[in-house]
Amino acid sequence: MKKHIHWILVLMSLCVIGIIGLQLFWNYQNYRSTAYTFERDINESLNTAVELEMDQRHQQLVDQVKGWLADTSFIRITCDTKNRDSNTVFHINDRYPKFPGSKGPSFGITDFKAKLKHITPEAKQILIDHFGDRIVKSDLKKGTVYYYTPRLGDRLTKAFDKSRVRLHSLDSIYRKILLSKAIRTSFSLNTRDTSGRVFLTQPVNADFRRPYQKELVRATFESPDSYFLKTMKWVILSTFGLIAVCLICFGYTARTLLSQHKLAGLKDDFINNMTHELNTPLSSIKITAEALKTFDYEPGRQQEYLDIIGYQTEKLTNLTARILDANRLVAGSTQNWQPVELRGLIDKAIGDMAIRFADQQATITCEAPQEALLVFGEAISLLTVFTNIIDNALKYASPNLRLTISLMATNRWVEIRFADNGVGIPTEYRTRVFDPFFRVPQGNVHDVKGHGLGLSYVNKVLRQHRGSVTVGANEPTGSQFTIKLPLL
Structure with a gap:
């Protein structure tokens, strides 16, 4: 390829x-x-x-x-x-x-x-x-x-x-002849000052007794280059415009091809990762189901195996749900949108992740103003946005994760900052983390399980809500995701 x-x-x-x-x-x-x-x-x-x-x-x-x-x-x-x-x-x-x-x-x-x-x-x-x-x-x-x-x-x-040549009369005659040939440019006859004019005609004898006596007349013009530029300026501009269009089209096409190639590579990584993610629970379900089919276990052991099958099935269900969520967008429709209170939505996201916070002994704080911060949008999509960012912080957390969420309203916009003390994101990858299927390179093996779709989903949802998301460093270590949404 x-x-x-x-x-x-x-x-x-x-x-x-x-x-x-x-x-x-x-x-x-x-x-x-x-x-x-x-x-x-x-x-x-x-x-x-x-x-x-x-x-x-x-x-x-x-x-x-x-x-x-x-x-x-x-x-x-x-x-x-x-x-x-x-x-x-x-x-x-x-x-x-x-x-x-x-x-x-x-x-x-x-x-x-x-x-x-x-x-x-x-x-x-x-x-x-x-x-x-x-x-x-x-x-x-x-x-x-x-x-x-x-x-x-x-x-x-x-x-x-x-009788001598009358230059004023000759000038008038010469000008009319030039105009009849569509030559509209300044000239002078028998001038000694040629500054700014670099083209001379051949001399013409205007004496009655030519060739025995001579009264030479010649005209001084601007250079043919200047005349050409004046005459053909629109053609030249059109030519350079066509060249510019060709270059732009070439650049756009090349960029598209390279992007498609890059996306194909990311999809290959995604498929490889997903194959591993799907094989693990499927293998467990297959082995457990065959054990139940082959051996006659007592009810307690059978229930234990059924619990394993249920757990792995739930794991597969969650996995497919996350993939579907990455592609489930409102698609431009705002019929089901309504005012959403952000502090309550963030509290719900924190509550949904409470067990994981406890398991990883993480500390989370939320700072918000007293007044309600309302935005117009779809609550489920925005909740998934906050959950994905918090989940991302937990995945790449250093021991004793500290996550600070702060909300601040300025000029009809609300800023939501998620600052953690995790491993951080290298500068060269901070804009690419929002691309579909992209994951920060960590060698041939990703110790942290994921599909490269979470932050892409975050970016798409926020753009639908006329908002944005950026990522930067949280000194001395960690990352800071900043979300901006228009206030209602």
């Missing part, structure tokens, strides 16, 4: 270790995946944000070019149909040329079908929108500035070279 329990506990331990290992491995893999995704997303998002911010600056330059084109004091826009197909051709020139004879571009617009010899406001606006949105913006995206006219080229080059 012990070997089987050992292997069961080993297998359970391996299962629990396996569950914990899988949970920890899963969390580690989840951490690695989350950290990798976090790093990838923040770098990709920064690239996207920089592109969008550059598009905004490109559009600003395009809007400036459109404004310059609309300024008649700066640019002159004309059109004619002097070409082979007689289509409208637009001409863009400086109002005041920088160089004598310099001319700007001339071009047609495929979607413009009207044939105009002179520019109109509507046609001019179409030309400005087409030139800015199609031609200038395309060139800016390539990182180049063309001198469409000398003066227009000068202005555009200056504005192009002065």
Whole structure:
């Protein structure tokens, strides 16, 4: 049995270790995946944000070019149909040329079908929108500035070279992109103070003339570990909760198995002890009955043998009664309970044991207050409790036993103390003496007859009566049992 329990506990331990290992491995893999995704997303998002911010600056330059084109004091826009197909051709020139004879571009617009010899406001606006949105913006995206006219080229080059990344706008764009990917964490752009922030993105060039010129932007974040803990905190807590439940279940199961094993051992001791207890009177009854059956004794001798049979039969009856008493409890029902006066009940217990006190030359004293101490309960069960404790003191008594019983009422509770000068109970066994079938070890042979059920019965009855029992030392020698019961 012990070997089987050992292997069961080993297998359970391996299962629990396996569950914990899988949970920890899963969390580690989840951490690695989350950290990798976090790093990838923040770098990709920064690239996207920089592109969008550059598009905004490109559009600003395009809007400036459109404004310059609309300024008649700066640019002159004309059109004619002097070409082979007689289509409208637009001409863009400086109002005041920088160089004598310099001319700007001339071009047609495929979607413009009207044939105009002179520019109109509507046609001019179409030309400005087409030139800015199609031609200038395309060139800016390539990182180049063309001198469409000398003066227009000068202005555009200056504005192009002065354009710098706007961190506040980039911050807003970047934050929105991160939120769209469910990344909610603080960051800063191009900060020099990285205290408390240990993760940097890859730098991104935000200059219009990249890669030849560089204006690097990078974001500083908290570490992926902190982000992982914030993101996965409930999953982590659930994991550790599951591990805790597994450990608690394992501990409870192991404790139950060990308790069952311990109880099985105590039951084996009980059965061995009871076998001896039952064999002695049964052997006497058998031998005496066979003698009466075999020999023809005179009436006096027959009566003597019958008395022996009666005595041994009574002994067996008392033995079985005690075993039944150990299992006879009220089982939660209080229908037959009534007020019980404790001093009178203790006096009755002492009276029932009077012959044994006389045989063992024991001295017993009882100290109780004058007023009646009433508790609500079952008198027979409580009487058995007191009898068992007194019987226990008599069994393990040293010569000239002195037993003192004292009753004291405090704060709606009554304490009943049984103090003797017997052999006492070792400290390591004082809590176990209330376990079923347990007896204090005394080697392979118990000189004192018993079944390990008396104090277990005492504990069960008192718990049913909402009370308790403890045992301690009675200096200099002996034991002291303390019973607490609620007063009525």
